Amino acid sequence: MPPAGFLRAAGLLGFVGGFCFAYTSSTKRFWGWTENSKEVAKDRYEVKKLLSQKQSPYGKTELSPYHQDMAARNSTNSQLLFALIPWVNLANHQSHGIDLRKYYEVRPGEEKWGFTLPPLEEINDLAVGNQYKTYSNYPN
Numbered sequence: 001m002p003p004a005g006f007l008r009a010a011g012l013l014g015f016v017g018g019f020c021f022a023y024t025s026s027t028k029r030f031w032g033w034t035e036n037s038k039e040v041a042k043d044r045y046e047v048k049k050l051l052s053q054k055q056s057p058y059g060k061t062e063l064s065p066y067h068q069d070m071a072a073r074n075s076t077n078s079q080l081l082f083a084l085i086p087w088v089n090l091a092n093h094q095s096h097g098i099d100l101r102k103y104y105e106v107r108p109g110e111e112k113w114g115f116t117l118p119p120l121e122e123i124n125d126l127a128v129g130n131q132y133k134t135y136s137n138y139p140n
Helices: 004-031 037-052 065-075 100-104
Strands: none
Touching: 037 100
């Protein structure tokens, strides 16, 4: 029987390695390298539901636009080197680089959801004009 310290170290290494593997596997969907049609349908349903309620699909944030942009820039492409530098973004921001207009097209099977989407300009807490805005290097 190996010493208990070796077993604990092997267990910790296996847990950390498993987490890194699961995290990088799940981020492949966001890159479009793998696709899970069930998850795409779930995402479209959740985003359309929030848009129909005139809410931001990304939630509310207390961060200034500068700090939201900084959080987005720090975590962009961080998944590609996750095993080397594990960088997880926990900040809630509006800079996802996703054009929300794609949720306004109705795909087959989505008619039964019955969502009526308002114009993007009417959605609360959504700075659509600021989504792709480049901020200065200095906070306001």
